[in-house]
Amino acid sequence: MLRRVVPVGGGELDIEHPDARRTLLDWYAPHSPEHVRLTLVSTLDGRAAGGDGTSESLTSRTDRMVLGVIRQHADVVLVGAETVRRESLRRPRRAALAIVTTSGDLRGHRLSTAEGRTSPVLVLTTAAGADRAADAVPDAAIETLTTGPDGRIPATAIIAALRARGLVGIAAEGGPALAAQLLAADLVDELCLTVVPRLGGPDLPVLGGGAAPVTPLTARQLLVDDAGAQYGRWSLRP
Numbered sequence: 001m002l003r004r005v006v007p008v009g010g011g012e013l014d015i016e017h018p019d020a021r022r023t024l025l026d027w028y029a030p031h032s033p034e035h036v037r038l039t040l041v042s043t044l045d046g047r048a049a050g051g052d053g054t055s056e057s058l059t060s061r062t063d064r065m066v067l068g069v070i071r072q073h074a075d076v077v078l079v080g081a082e083t084v085r086r087e088s089l090r091r092p093r094r095a096a097l098a099i100v101t102t103s104g105d106l107r108g109h110r111l112s113t114a115e116g117r118t119s120p121v122l123v124l125t126t127a128a129g130a131d132r133a134a135d136a137v138p139d140a141a142i143e144t145l146t147t148g149p150d151g152r153i154p155a156t157a158i159i160a161a162l163r164a165r166g167l168v169g170i171a172a173e174g175g176p177a178l179a180a181q182l183l184a185a186d187l188v189d190e191l192c193l194t195v196v197p198r199l200g201g202p203d204l205p206v207l208g209g210g211a212a213p214v215t216p217l218t219a220r221q222l223l224v225d226d227a228g229a230q231y232g233r234w235s236l237r238p
């Protein structure tokens with residue numbers, strides 16, 4: 001059972017009910033078709049991975065449902081290459097998948113179309129990474145972008161490249177390195193953060209390490225499940 005505690009009196013949802021997904025789609029409707037939503041799962045002490053070194057040991061059926069409805073509202077799912085290398089990430093059912101990489105190294109990816117998922121893959125990379133990325137995912141569209149002084153593609157250029165292709169609803173799913181860049185560049189409209197009742201794990205801060213500007217957020221929604229996991233929607237815009 002999911003209780004919607006913000007907005008107050010928001011009701012309850014049995015996620016086994018046949019209409020549960022429709023209700024979640026309504027609860028997670030974006031403020032605008034053009035949006036950047038950052039969706040992550042964290043332990044109570046802010047770690048982005050569990051004992052297996054991935055978020056797969058933190059997530060749950062309800063969390064995957066929430067992720068699914070956020071994807072359904074999006075045109076594209078955006079991830080960093082380390083997430084592709086480390087997680088069993090598959091192509092989204094409907095949205096496109098965009099991967100950012102300087103190296104073009106997508107070893108270990110599970111983006112085969114063999115399971116019947118054929119949504120398009122776009123790799124945003126550098127001149128140095130383009131051939132390697134094309135070899136790794138032969139049906140992917142490869143876009144080459146210029147890096148900044150830090151050797152990475154500027155976060156603003158990543159979002160601009162997606163929007164130029166008409167991919168305006170953006171579900172950014174991490175990892176923490178990419179999430180931190182999007183936040184630092186003030187590109188995130190909404191943070192959808194699941195916090196699971198667990199402590200400890202690898203040294204992988206969910207929003208990247210180091211000091212960051214203090215940013216007050218507005219709670220748009222908070223769901224709590226029977227295990228005490230919290231599913232927040234936090235707006236970064238006034």
Ligand SMILES: NC(=O)c1ccc[n+]([C@@H]2O[C@H](COP(=O)([O-])OP(=O)(O)OC[C@H]3O[C@@H](n4cnc5c(N)ncnc54)[C@H](OP(=O)(O)O)[C@@H]3O)[C@@H](O)[C@H]2O)c1
Pocket residue numbers: 039040041042047048049053054055056079080081082083084086087100101102103104105151152153154155173174175176177178179181204206
């Ligand atoms: N808790 C969660 O919700 C969640 C979500 C996703 C992932 N994870 C976990 O987080 C870890 C992976 O996250 P991470 O923070 O280490 O890495 P990440 O953000 O997934 O990927 C980092 C890599 O992406 C590429 N990249 C990122 N920003 C770039 C830029 N501006 N320009 C060009 N390339 C860029 C680079 O790839 P190259 O090295 O190829 O150049 C970089 O090494 C894994 O353990 C994963 O399981 C957790």
